[in-house]
Amino acid sequence: xxxxxKSHPRVKSxxxxxKLVNGFDKGLVAKEGLLAQGRGEAFDYLLGxxxxxSASHAIKAAAAQLLVAEMPVISVNGNIAALCPKQIVKLxxxxxxxxxxxxxxxxxxxxxxxxxxLKKNGANKILGTKSTSSKKxxxxxxxxxxxxxxxxxxxxVVVVPLEDGDRTMALRKAGKTVITIDLNPLSxxxxxxxxxxxxxxxxxIDLLINESKKLSKKNQKSLLKIINEFDNKKNLRENVIQxxxxxxxRAKIA
Amino acid sequence: xxxxxKSHPRVKSxxxxxKLVNGFDKGLVAKEGLLAQGRGEAFDYLLGxxxxxSASHAIKAAAAQLLVAEMPVISVNGNIAALCPKQIVKLxxxxxxxxxxxxxxxxxxxxxxxxxxLKKNGANKILGTKSTSSKKxxxxxxxxxxxxxxxxxxxxVVVVPLEDGDRTMALRKAGKTVITIDLNPLSxxxxxxxxxxxxxxxxxIDLLINESKKLSKKNQKSLLKIINEFDNKKNLRENVIQxxxxxxxRAKIA
Numbered sequence: 001x002x003x004x005x006k007s008h009p010r011v012k013s014x015x016x017x018x019k020l021v022n023g024f025d026k027g028l029v030a031k032e033g034l035l036a037q038g039r040g041e042a043f044d045y046l047l048g049x050x051x052x053x054s055a056s057h058a059i060k061a062a063a064a065q066l067l068v069a070e071m072p073v074i075s076v077n078g079n080i081a082a083l084c085p086k087q088i089v090k091l092x093x094x095x096x097x098x099x100x101x102x103x104x105x106x107x108x109x110x111x112x113x114x115x116x117x118l119k120k121n122g123a124n125k126i127l128g129t130k131s132t133s134s135k136k137x138x139x140x141x142x143x144x145x146x147x148x149x150x151x152x153x154x155x156x157v158v159v160v161p162l163e164d165g166d167r168t169m170a171l172r173k174a175g176k177t178v179i180t181i182d183l184n185p186l187s188x189x190x191x192x193x194x195x196x197x198x199x200x201x202x203x204x205i206d207l208l209i210n211e212s213k214k215l216s217k218k219n220q221k222s223l224l225k226i227i228n229e230f231d232n233k234k235n236l237r238e239n240v241i242q243x244x245x246x247x248x249x250r251a252k253i254a
Numbered sequence: 255x256x257x258x259x260k261s262h263p264r265v266k267s268x269x270x271x272x273k274l275v276n277g278f279d280k281g282l283v284a285k286e287g288l289l290a291q292g293r294g295e296a297f298d299y300l301l302g303x304x305x306x307x308s309a310s311h312a313i314k315a316a317a318a319q320l321l322v323a324e325m326p327v328i329s330v331n332g333n334i335a336a337l338c339p340k341q342i343v344k345l346x347x348x349x350x351x352x353x354x355x356x357x358x359x360x361x362x363x364x365x366x367x368x369x370x371x372l373k374k375n376g377a378n379k380i381l382g383t384k385s386t387s388s389k390k391x392x393x394x395x396x397x398x399x400x401x402x403x404x405x406x407x408x409x410x411v412v413v414v415p416l417e418d419g420d421r422t423m424a425l426r427k428a429g430k431t432v433i434t435i436d437l438n439p440l441s442x443x444x445x446x447x448x449x450x451x452x453x454x455x456x457x458x459i460d461l462l463i464n465e466s467k468k469l470s471k472k473n474q475k476s477l478l479k480i481i482n483e484f485d486n487k488k489n490l491r492e493n494v495i496q497x498x499x500x501x502x503x504r505a506k507i508a
Contacts, residue, residue, distance in 0.1 A: 021285045031275045031288055038292020042438070184296070186504050240505040244498050250440050251494040 013041055013049070016083070016202060021107055023082020027113040031080045032104070036162065041182035044200050044242045051207060054238040055199040061194045061230035062159075062179045063095075068176075069157035072097035073127070077104065079162050080201060081114040085121040087205040088161075092123070092211050095151040097159070100127040101152035104164050127151035134251035137170045146172060152176070156191035160189070161201050169194045181205070198239040267295055269304070270456060277336020281367040286358070287333045290416065293373070297437035298454050300497045305461060308492040309453040314415075315484035316433045317349075317465035318450045318477040323411035323431075326351035327381070331358065333370040333416050334455060339375040341459040342415075346377070348466050352415070354381040354405035358418050381405035391424045399424060406430070414443070415455050422446045435459070439493035450486055452493040 018036045023029040034188050066072050072239075074097050080088055092099050101114050115126050127133070127148040128240025135149040144169075158171055161181040171178050172192055180193040181204050190196040197204050215223060276282040276292045302482050305313075320326050334342055346353050355368050369380050379404040381387070383493040383502055389403040399421075401407050408489050412425055419442025425432050436449040444450040451458050469477060 014275050017286070017289055024285055031278055032271070034285055034288035035271055035274070035292035038289035038294075039296040040292070040295030041289065099259040119501075167468055217282065220472070243503055247440075247494050248500055251491055 005117070009222070010127055012044070016200075020079065020082050023078065023159060026117075027080075027110055028082045028117060029078040030107070030110065031105075033077070033082075039164075040200070043243075046241075046246055047239070048197065048246050049200070050237070051199050052242050053204050054235050055197055055204065056207070056212045057230070058195055058232075058235050059199075059207050059211050060203060061227055063208055063215050064218075065157055065160070065195055065227040066095040066097065066212060067218075068223050068227070069095075069097075069155075071155050072157040072159065073165065074099050075102040075152065075161075076100065076114065076157040077102065077116065078110060078114060079163060079230060081117050083202055084205050085117045085238065087209065089118060089121045089123045091127035091159075091205055091209050091212070094209050098125060098127050098151050098155075100148050102128050102152065102160075103149065104167070106146075123215045137167075137174055150212040157196055160193075161205070163189050165189050165192065166195055170189055180185060184185045185243070187251060194208065194232060195230065196234070196236060262274060267299070270454075271285055271295070274333065274336050277332065278340055280336075280371075281364055281470060282371060283332040283363070284334045284358075284364065287336075287392055291333060294437045294454070297497075298463050301437065301452065301493070302496075302500050303451050303454070304364060305457050305472070306493070306496050307487050308449055308496065309458065310461070311484070312449055312451040313453075313458060313461050313465050314469070317469050317479055318451055318472075318480040319411055319431060319433060320349040320351065320462075321469055321472075322474060322477050322481070323349075323351075323409075325411035326411040326413065327405045328353050328413040329356040329406065329415075329417065330354065330368065330372065331356065332364060332415060335371050338459055339371045341433050341463065343375045343377045345370060345413075345459055345466070348463050352381050352405050352409075353377055354380060354402050356382050356401065356406065356414075360400075360420070360499075375429070391421075391428055395402075414447075415459070417443050418445065419443050436454070439490045441495070442462050445491055449484065450490060467508055 009206055018031055024034060046123045060138045073093055074092050076088060076099055083189055099118060101111050115129055127150060133148045133150060135144045135153040137145040137147055152158055155176060163212050168178055168189040169192050178193040179195045180189050181188045181197045183198060184190060185198045260323055279289060326349055328346050329352055330342060353372060355365050369383055372380055381404060386402060387402045388400045388408040391399040391401055406412055409430060411431045411435045417434055422432055422443040424444050432447040432448045434443050435451045435455050436444045438444060439452045
């Protein structure tokens with residue numbers, strides 16, 4: 001790994017990047033995952049590289065949704081395993097959700113590497129690993145529609161951080177309530193999900209854990225009120241406005 | 255390589271991505287190059303994935319600048335070699351500029367793979383390959399300041415498509431006129447270069463070749479007029495406005 005110069009003004013972003021590159025070296029991340037991270041970096045840069053008010057609002061709605069869920073499942077891919085394995089296991093314990101390894105670019109070896117890192121970070125049960133448990137979601141190209149019959153297939157609420165648009169649509173069509181974490185407020189995933197947290201996963205998951213803890217004291221009625229009052233389209237528009245304001249500000253400084 | 259579903263709405267972008275992933279497999283592209291491509295994809299998406307008027311304007315100024323240059327050099331990195339080796343060689347022939355392989359993450363094996371692909375695409379002379387020709391640029395962290403004494407070191411105009419901000423600054427400090435191709439109008443490279451073409455290299459280089467052909471019939475005075483009338487800061491601001499307008503439009507459709 002080449003040395004990152006400390007004098008570089010984007011050293012923080014370069015260090016997250018290094019985490020992902022290390023994840024690639026360990027066989028967790030696909031090549032396409034490196035590209036996806038790059039796209040995320042660009043949007044994070046435009047969002048000011050911090051959790052904004054709209055994201056906090058979406059995180060609260062997501063926490064409420066997860067607390068009222070009967071069978072929530074968290075979908076884990078290589079980038080999540082490389083960037084925040086500890087947090088994703090912590091989130092699954094906090095909200096009592098199963099973890100399911102679900103890859104866009106299927107690869108058995110990579111799947112095993114992801115299972116290993118999740119176990120190392122405290123995960124007990126991990127779905128999506130046995131071919132005997134495979135079930136197909138309808139309405140999506142063949143290779144990418146496989147889910148676990150005891151996981152996503154029967155889940156009522158699915159958390160898909162960093163997901164592809166086609167799969168998000170397939171999940172919605174299958175009747176799932178979808179929560180996503182996506183830095184591009186205009187992506188199909190963002191636009192298709194029920195609740196979109198427009199934030200970096202390395203910041204958002206910790207906040208989601210905290211919010212879930214806080215809201216766990218509330219009753220069902222209060223939680224449903226939070227969910228019903230949340231408007232995902234409005235939230236996404238606020239994020240677009242945020243990017244536009246940041247562009248104006250940066251263009252003035254430049 | 256996994257199959258790209260034809261039904262995917264971003265199939266064009268996925269095919270460029272595939273080119274870069276293939277370049278990675280051939281040893282041309284660094285892991286960090288995959289991430290950089292991802293960032294570019296995001297900005298290209300925001301720019302509408304087409305060459306806009308401001309970019310055409312910058313391409314014209316760049317062509318004029320290259321035609322009046324006494325010793326122009328084109329810096330080639332792994333991503334350029336993977337995305338458009340044929341075009342970059344064609345550009346170097348058109349404007350009579352030397353090609354110099356210059357990598358952010360130095361790696362001898364990768365350098366040789368880049369040289370090989372450039373030669374395969376018709377390049378005769380390639381600088382930046384002999385350690386005996388190395389010279390150091392001042393004002394930049396050690397590992398990244400090495401250039402060729404017969405190339406960038408003595409060049410008056412340097413084309414650096416997809417360059418890092420630190421190096422662009424070092425080139426400017428060394429008195430070079432810098433032309434860059436960068437999809438982020440707010441990046442340090444974009445803000446530091448003399449002429450910034452805010453466009454995808456896979457579109458811009460062909461257009462730069464055509465413009466150079468067209469302008470080669472003009473006299474020195476006309477060319478200097480084009481250069482003097484070009485205002486890079488204004489051009490970059492126009493690109494930021496373009497992104498903001500696209501965001502407004504997309505947010506309405508979404």
